[in-house]
Amino acid sequence: MAFTLYNTLGRELQAFKPIREGKVGFYGCGPTVYDYAHIGNLRAYTVHDILVRFLRRAGFEVTHVMNITDVGHLSGDNDEGDDKMIKSAEERGKSVLEIADFYTKAFFLDTARLNIQRPTVVCRATEHIGDMISLIRRIEERGFTYSAGGNLYFDTAKFPSYGELALLRPDELKHGARVEVDENKRNLTDFVLWFTKSKFENQALVWDSPWGRGYPGWHIECSAMSLKYLGEQFDIHAGGIDHVSIHHTNEIAQSEAATGKHPWVRYWFHNEFLVLNKGKMSKSAGDFLTLQSLIDSGYDPLDYRYFLLGGHYRSQLQFSWEGLLGAKNARKSLLDRIKNLAEKAGQVPPPAGAENPAESAGGGHEGAYLDAFNRALEEDLSTPRALAELWGLLRDNSLESTAVLTAAFDMDQVLGLGLREAVETAREKEPEDEVREIERLIAERKEAKQAKDFTRADSIRQALKDRGIILEDGPVETKWRRL
Ligand code: AMP
Numbered sequence: 001m002a003f004t005l006y007n008t009l010g011r012e013l014q015a016f017k018p019i020r021e022g023k024v025g026f027y028g029c030g031p032t033v034y035d036y037a038h039i040g041n042l043r044a045y046t047v048h049d050i051l052v053r054f055l056r057r058a059g060f061e062v063t064h065v066m067n068i069t070d071v072g073h074l075s076g077d078n079d080e081g082d083d084k085m086i087k088s089a090e091e092r093g094k095s096v097l098e099i100a101d102f103y104t105k106a107f108f109l110d111t112a113r114l115n116i117q118r119p120t121v122v123c124r125a126t127e128h129i130g131d132m133i134s135l136i137r138r139i140e141e142r143g144f145t146y147s148a149g150g151n152l153y154f155d156t157a158k159f160p161s162y163g164e165l166a167l168l169r170p171d172e173l174k175h176g177a178r179v180e181v182d183e184n185k186r187n188l189t190d191f192v193l194w195f196t197k198s199k200f201e202n203q204a205l206v207w208d209s210p211w212g213r214g215y216p217g218w219h220i221e222c223s224a225m226s227l228k229y230l231g232e233q234f235d236i237h238a239g240g241i242d243h244v245s246i247h248h249t250n251e252i253a254q255s256e257a258a259t260g261k262h263p264w265v266r267y268w269f270h271n272e273f274l275v276l277n278k279g280k281m282s283k284s285a286g287d288f289l290t291l292q293s294l295i296d297s298g299y300d301p302l303d304y305r306y307f308l309l310g311g312h313y314r315s316q317l318q319f320s321w322e323g324l325l326g327a328k329n330a331r332k333s334l335l336d337r338i339k340n341l342a343e344k345a346g347q348v349p350p351p352a353g354a355e356n357p358a359e360s361a362g363g364g365h366e367g368a369y370l371d372a373f374n375r376a377l378e379e380d381l382s383t384p385r386a387l388a389e390l391w392g393l394l395r396d397n398s399l400e401s402t403a404v405l406t407a408a409f410d411m412d413q414v415l416g417l418g419l420r421e422a423v424e425t426a427r428e429k430e431p432e433d434e435v436r437e438i439e440r441l442i443a444e445r446k447e448a449k450q451a452k453d454f455t456r457a458d459s460i461r462q463a464l465k466d467r468g469i470i471l472e473d474g475p476v477e478t479k480w481r482r483l
């Protein structure tokens with residue numbers, strides 16, 4: 001397979017060649033679990049999922065590592081602002097760990113609903129403080145650190161290739177090029193490895209370290225955990241485009257300073273943003289959409305997955321309700337077509353595998369669509385083109401139904417639209433399902449109210465009302481009736 005991938009390091013398409021034959025080490029920056037993931041974040045994880053599924057289908061053994069940030073991430077990536085976890089815990093009257101647990105569960109519920117495969121390793125920052133301390137010691141021993149104002153800093157001036165990933169110019173690295181917020185920093189781009197002088201009086205999570213009691217800077221966790229689980233050099237590191245200039249730039253500096261090995265990571269894979277009304281998605285602007293809010297508005301999570309597949313990962317994607325409705329309708333036609341074919345074929349072909357390799361290769365004319373589908377993905381993961389090939393295959397009436405289904409299911413190993421499941425479990429939604437769903441939403445609204453998340457509680461009430469269901473709050477329980 002000739003797979004070409006765009007590498008942010010070097011800004012060019014490059015032929016993909018793993019370090020160890022047949023194996024791929026993949027690290028994707030995971031969520032900061034202080035709130036629900038928004039649908040922009042979920043674009044990043046869906047894109048990672050497509051890449052991992054594609055590599056697995058091509059025969060690679062992929063180790064996918066994802067971190068969970070539950071300490072040390074400030075609202076500004078450059079050591080500025082509030083601590084996201086502490087702020088959220090305070091606002092919700094919970095402990096930091098309770099908040100982390102709650103939103104980690106919510107995150108994996110969202111990713112499961114989007115048919116995103118669970119990473120091979122999921123690692124929490126607070127469970128790897130020892131690894132971070134050992135890594136900082138290595139960086140220190142090699143002379144890349146200094147202490148100032150009670151914190152330990154990385155001295156970016158000592159790392160000659162600093163900023164290579166982000167194409168930072170040397171004059172952008174000098175002190176004073178921008179209003180400096182931390183006077184302890186020798187260079188504008190220096191960053192904290194370990195905080196001892198807490199910025200926050202109420203810092204909940206602190207650990208002993210050679211530099212005093214404190215907590216790690218944000219960037220060190222990704223270096224420490226990826227080195228631990230993937231080795232000192234690995235193949236692909238992924239994240240959103242916003243991480244290029246600071247977070248990933250700092251990760252490279254730390255990791256290469258500690259190991260002395262270059263390049264730490266072969267391919268840097270960055271997804272562009274999902275944008276709303278040409279702006280960045282932000283909580284303050286009230287345009288913070290979660291997967292649940294799409295579900296409450298009557299969409300299936302896979303409608304959103306389909307919507308995402310319609311954009312190339314390196315292009316900005318504009319979210320709109322019309323666009324999502326278009327995706328919903330297209331996915332419905334897709335499933336109708338698949339069910340139709342299954343009826344015609346009279347059976348659902350078994351999964352391609354060791355017993356029936358010929359079918360998975362697509363021996364007939366359907367093979368041409370499979371080839372084009374593979375080529376689209378091999379050329380920097382073009383999901384829009386891949387999706388078009390799936391449609392071409394399904395619309396081609398000259399092909400035999402079983403062969404078409406086999407090829408479509410094969411393609412769906414990467415697309416993850418649940419095509420096989422749709423025919424295997426096809427049945428009409430029963431009324432009991434609806435009652436169960438309403439009761440689940442009422443319970444969720446109760447939980448939201450208890451967590452003082454009134455926006456969410458109101459949005460559930462409104463979503464039910466839009467479906468003709470009226471809620472009546474009594475002293476003990478909430479009853480519902482149809483309009
Ligand atoms: P965070 O939980 O803020 O660390 O973000 C999780 C992931 O989502 C990171 O890889 C971000 O780069 C990515 N991300 C954040 N906002 C967006 C967006 N609007 N569209 C796509 N990816 C995003």
Ligand code: ZN
Binds near residue numbers: 028029030222239247
């Ligand atoms: Zn990271």
